[in-house]
Amino acid sequence: MRVLRFSAIAAGAAILLYGAVGLLTEPQIQQPGNVAAWLAGGVLLHDAVLAPAVFALCWLAARHTAPRSRRILAGVLLVAGATLLVAAPILLHGRVAIR
Amino acid sequence: MRKPIAKDLASFLRQPPLPRFRSRLHDERTATLIGTALGVAFATAFLTGLISHVLQHPPGWLAHRLPARPSWGYRLTQGLHVSSGIIAIPLLLAKLWTVYPKLFAWPPLKSLAHAVERLSILVLVAGAVFELATGLLNSAQWYVWGGQFPFVPTHYWVAWITVGALIVHLGVKAPAIARGLRSPKTELPEAYQQIVEEQKQGVSRRAFVATTAVAAGAVTVATVGESIDSLRPVSALSPRDIGVGELGVPINRTAGQAGITADLVTSDWRLQVAGGTRPLSLSRDELAALSQSSATLPIACVEGWSVDAHWEGVRISDLMDLAGIPHDADVRVFSMEKNGAYAVTVMERQYVRDRAALLALRLNGRTLTLDHGYPARVIVPNRPGVLQTKWVRRMEAIV
Numbered sequence: 001m002r003v004l005r006f007s008a009i010a011a012g013a014a015i016l017l018y019g020a021v022g023l024l025t026e027p028q029i030q031q032p033g034n035v036a037a038w039l040a041g042g043v044l045l046h047d048a049v050l051a052p053a054v055f056a057l058c059w060l061a062a063r064h065t066a067p068r069s070r071r072i073l074a075g076v077l078l079v080a081g082a083t084l085l086v087a088a089p090i091l092l093h094g095r096v097a098i099r
Numbered sequence: 100m101r102k103p104i105a106k107d108l109a110s111f112l113r114q115p116p117l118p119r120f121r122s123r124l125h126d127e128r129t130a131t132l133i134g135t136a137l138g139v140a141f142a143t144a145f146l147t148g149l150i151s152h153v154l155q156h157p158p159g160w161l162a163h164r165l166p167a168r169p170s171w172g173y174r175l176t177q178g179l180h181v182s183s184g185i186i187a188i189p190l191l192l193a194k195l196w197t198v199y200p201k202l203f204a205w206p207p208l209k210s211l212a213h214a215v216e217r218l219s220i221l222v223l224v225a226g227a228v229f230e231l232a233t234g235l236l237n238s239a240q241w242y243v244w245g246g247q248f249p250f251v252p253t254h255y256w257v258a259w260i261t262v263g264a265l266i267v268h269l270g271v272k273a274p275a276i277a278r279g280l281r282s283p284k285t286e287l288p289e290a291y292q293q294i295v296e297e298q299k300q301g302v303s304r305r306a307f308v309a310t311t312a313v314a315a316g317a318v319t320v321a322t323v324g325e326s327i328d329s330l331r332p333v334s335a336l337s338p339r340d341i342g343v344g345e346l347g348v349p350i351n352r353t354a355g356q357a358g359i360t361a362d363l364v365t366s367d368w369r370l371q372v373a374g375g376t377r378p379l380s381l382s383r384d385e386l387a388a389l390s391q392s393s394a395t396l397p398i399a400c401v402e403g404w405s406v407d408a409h410w411e412g413v414r415i416s417d418l419m420d421l422a423g424i425p426h427d428a429d430v431r432v433f434s435m436e437k438n439g440a441y442a443v444t445v446m447e448r449q450y451v452r453d454r455a456a457l458l459a460l461r462l463n464g465r466t467l468t469l470d471h472g473y474p475a476r477v478i479v480p481n482r483p484g485v486l487q488t489k490w491v492r493r494m495e496a497i498v
Contacts, residue, residue, distance in 0.1 A: 001273070004273075005270045005271075005273050006270070007270075008266055008267070008269055008270030008273070009266075009267050009270035009271060011266055012219075012263045012264065012265070012266030012267030012268070012269070012270060013263065013267055014263070015259055015262055015263030015266060016219075016222065016259070016260050016263025016264050016267065017263070018259055018263070019256050019257065019258070019259025019260035019261075019262075019263055020256075020260055022255075022256040022259060023253070023256035023257065023260065026252045026253075026256060028249045028251075028252045029248055029249065029252055029253060029256075031247070031248070034244075034247040034248050035247075035248050035253055035257070038229060038244060038247070038248070039225040039226065039229050039257070040225065042224075042225055042228035042229050042232060043221065043224055043225045043228060045228075046195060046224070046228055047199075047202060047224075050192075051195065051196070051199050054196065055118075055120075055199070058122075070302060071302050071303075071306055074302050074306070074307075074310065075306070075310040075313070078189075078193075078310045078311065078314050079310065079313055079314045079317050081192075081314075082188065082189035082192065082314035082315075082317065082318055083314070083317050083318055083321060083336070085188060085189075085192075086185055086188055086189075086235065086318040086321065086322065086336065087321070087336040089235060089236055089238075089239035089241050089338065090239055090336060090338055092241075093239060093241040095239075095337075095338060095339065095340050096239060096240050096338055096339045096340075096349075096402075
């Protein structure tokens with residue numbers, strides 16, 4: 001188990017490194033800094049904007065709803081939220097315009 | 100006066116007023132259940148992504164081993180690629196919700212190993228969010244990042260980074276995953292306590308996991324119709340509406356976008372077939388006078404959509420025989436398009452010699468339209484849409 005774990009960690013690190021070197025040396029990617037900014041931006045958008053908003057909603061719902069309705073509300077919000085997010089590109093940008 | 104302040108500071112550092120999370124759903128079992136589903140989705144997306152990458156940019160040693168059959172192979176793998184990415188969106192968000200409290204673990208760094216582990220998770224989250232977001236936006240052909248980076252190589256390399264970080268994460272978390280996969284104990288007092296707890300809280304683990312599964316199913320059904328014809332009516336949110344398009348097939352790149360103007364396709368147009376013992380120069384009428392074949396083959400786009408269509412034209416293998424091109428030759432295909440990464444492509448011999456591979460003149464019973472590649476276009480089984488060259492002007496054996 002120990003050997004398996006450490007070989008997984010070593011293999012994963014090697015694959016990660018392969019990707020990082022590939023990204024940095026890819027001739028088509030002229031400014032890897034831009035990619036780094038978008039990578040960091042995604043984490044910030046989730047950890048500092050989306051997640052706090054969702055937890056604020058959870059906190060409000062926990063205060064103002066009964067357990068039974070809370071379960072339904074959580075279900076509806078989770079499914080609707082996920083669907084809305086996946087649909088965001090076509091809601092904001094429209095379906096692919098070229099027919 | 101100094102001492103109390105120092106004391107306050109010390110106690111502040113020991114336990115700063117960080118947010119507290121009371122829900123029982125931030126536990127190993129929930130994280131493992133949702134994480135397992137997410138892992139399967141990521142593995143599927145990664146492997147099918149590699150297949151797509153290899154089909155578009157085959158390395159030399161593999162170029163002649165790529166199979167032309169089954170004809171629906173790329174349609175399946177690329178449909179899976181986009182669907183597994185979309186399904187991973189609610190799974191990733193549910194997973195991150197479950198483990199979010201760990202972000203506020205105190206002290207933030209306990210040891211060097213702990214620091215490295217947190218760094219690998221940062222890379223994993225950054226890569227996962229990036230891949231799903233850019234993939235979803237690409238399927239809608241909405242390039243919000245403009246010229247900051249090219250989509251294809253960036254999506255490809257960040258996939259390796261993400262999967263590497265994921266494997267590190269699995270290695271680090273193996274004991275927690277093993278605990279999480281074990282069914283929770285069901286001793287009576289604890290089970291009783293659990294029921295009481297659930298009634299107090301409202302949302303049980305079972306409800307949370309089930310709701311996440313419903314969300315994953317909902318986003319799949321809402322989008323997968325762009326690859327599965329029969330689900331088209333319920334897939335109102337698929338980025339591509341495949342029910343529209345000239346001759347029943349959507350168009351990704353119009354003649355206008357490719358720089359094809361009407362004066363390029365007048366009756367002067369001729370197809371050159373070179374590199375064999377009998378070079379050919381054929382007008383469209385002459386092509387249409389050759390023995391015609393037909394095939395039902397899908398157009399399957401890298402963005403995930405695909406449709407089956409009925410094609411008629413000259414079998415590429417017959418055309419090569421007519422031009423005296425040997426059976427083991429690969430063929431370079433030249434398009435009239437002015438701007439585009441796929442104006443000149445290589446068709447390996449296994450595609451050239453497939454019985455269904457056509458230089459198509461007609462689509463779904465009608466003459467090709469200009470946007471569909473008139474005067475003649477390539478249609479070959481089991482290749483990405485970008486390699487189904489339109490507006491062909493020249494085919495040349497590579498010798």
